[in-house]
Structures are given as C-alpha cells and as structure tokens.
Amino acid sequence: MSSLPSAGSPAVYDRIGLGYREVRRPDPRLAALIHDALDGARTVVNVGAGAGSYEPPDAEVTAVDPSRVMLDQHPGAHRVQAGAENLPFGSGAFDAAMAIMTVHHWSDLHRGIRELRRVARRQVVLTWDPGHERELWLVSEYLPEIRNLDHARFTPVAEVAGSLGAHTVRSFPVPHDFSDGFQAAFWRRPEQYLDPIVRRASSTLAVLPSGVVERAMHRLRGDLASGEWQRRHADLLAEDTADYGYRLLIAGEDLPARTIAG
Ligand SMILES: C[S@@+](CC[C@H](N)C(=O)[O-])C[C@H]1O[C@@H](n2cnc3c(N)ncnc32)[C@H](O)[C@@H]1O
Secondary structure (H helix, E strand, C coil), rough: CCCCCCCCCHHHHHHCCCHHHHHHHHHHHHHHHHHHHCCCEEEEECCCCCHHHHHHHHCCEEEEEECCCHHHCHHHHCCCCCCCCCCCCCCCEEEEEEEEECCHEEEEHHHHHHHHHHHHHEEEEEECCCCCCCCHHHHHCCCCCCHHHHHHHCCHHHHHHHCCCCCEEEEECCCCCCECCCCCCCCCCCHHHCCHHHCCCCHHHHHCCHHHHHHHHHHHHHHHHHCCCHHHCHHHHHCCCCCCCEEEEEECCCCCCCCCCC
C-alpha cells in the first residue's frame, strides 16, 4: 500500500491551482486533435474544465469544475461548480462533452462517464494509459514514487474506452517543445523539472512529500551539470516526439466508425 497522499480530489486543485495557466498553456497540436474530434459540435460541456484549455473557439461552451480556484481562472461566461459524477444538466443537453486530463481525479470514473454519455451525444476524453510501456526517465531514474501514485489513480485506457463505448482511440506522441506542462511534457527539456512552478502545475509532483522531490531534484541538477543525464539520454535528444501513453478517446454520434488502435 502506498502511503503517499491522494491527488484525486478537487481540493488538490484548490491548493495547487493558482498559477496553473502559466505552466499549462494549451498546445496547438493537441488543440487541433481535440477540435477535430469535436468538429460540428455547436454546444459543448467541458467537464473538469480547469482554466478552459482546448475548448473549441467556435462552440458555446459550458465549463464545469468542482474547484472554485480553477473556475476563477476560466475566462468563459458559462461556469458551473459541480463534479462529473452529478452533472446538473438534462439528458442530451449538449452536442458534445469534453474531459481533458481530468478523469483520473474523479471519485467515481464510471459514474462520471455515464454522466458524459447522458448529457451529450458525443464524448471526447484525453487521458493517460498506465499500461503504456515506455516510462518517463523522471519516474524510472529519479522519482519512482510517482509510479505507485499514478498507477493508483489512472484507469487503463481499454477500461475507460469500454465504459465510454469509444469507437476511436488516438495516440498523442508528445512533441519535444510541447507547451502544456503535462507530467511528461519536458521529456527532452529536463531542466524544466527543476522549476518549482513547473512542478506545482502537475498534481502528482505537487502532492509528493517535498523532501522526496528535493532529493531527486538535487540528483537531477547534479547529473545535468556533470553531463551524465545528457550521456544517458543521447537517444532522446535525437527524437522530435515521444509516445508516453497519452490517448484521445472518441465516442458517440456523428463521427465515421474507426478502428480502435493501441
Ligand atoms: C489536470 S486539470 C485539467 C484541466 C483542464 N481540463 C485542462 O486540460 O487544462 C484536472 C481538473 O479536474 C478537476 N476535477 C477534480 N475532480 C473532479 C471531478 N470529480 N469532476 C470534474 N472535475 C474534477 C480539477 O479541479 C482540475 O481542474
């Protein structure tokens, strides 16, 4: 059993959410993928909306989040404080529902997904697959504590896809200059993890005991200064994108059937 604190509660975002927008800047390549999946939707509910990243600019968006700190950073006109598990909307109220890097925070994933399917005709979910084989060096070499925490809160993509009735699962390999501070965003920019503001915008890193993180960052700083990190990861420095397990799931109406791919 892990003795690490839970990151799966909206209260975490009431604590760490301040300054979220500085580090979690929407990336245009991920935006294109999400907007393509939402194509044709005139009304969209963004569940776990946070500061509103990736909302389609041409749709009427209702933002839903249980964290007041996050909703206060959302620029939209329609903001509702609620959790995914009990959406305060009628059945079929929206063309589409989007849920971006949030399902791992929900207290009841399957209930939340039932709610997405109830209130919207199409569903678009971005999540991370704990079954993905390639592990970020930050986890394997510096902070293995992240592994238990993330494996406890993220649900295998096949299970999320099953619950959603997804007809499409798309991979999103992370570009080396990705602008949104996901945990794996800085796979080719290791010095970024040394910045406490960057670490605070990742709910996993933010809830790890500070002593554990400081010790790991001390080692990383040393390995970067000596050139040891660069020697160990010369292969990474030659890659432009890397697949660390982020997946976009699409379900519901109005999209041509596609084959589910790993
Ligand atoms: C990593 S942030 C993602 C925010 C935004 N979707 C984005 O892509 O930047 C996760 C969000 O999920 C929200 N959240 C936590 N528990 C939730 C729940 N039960 N239902 C809906 N959202 C929840 C948090 O408050 C936080 O805003």
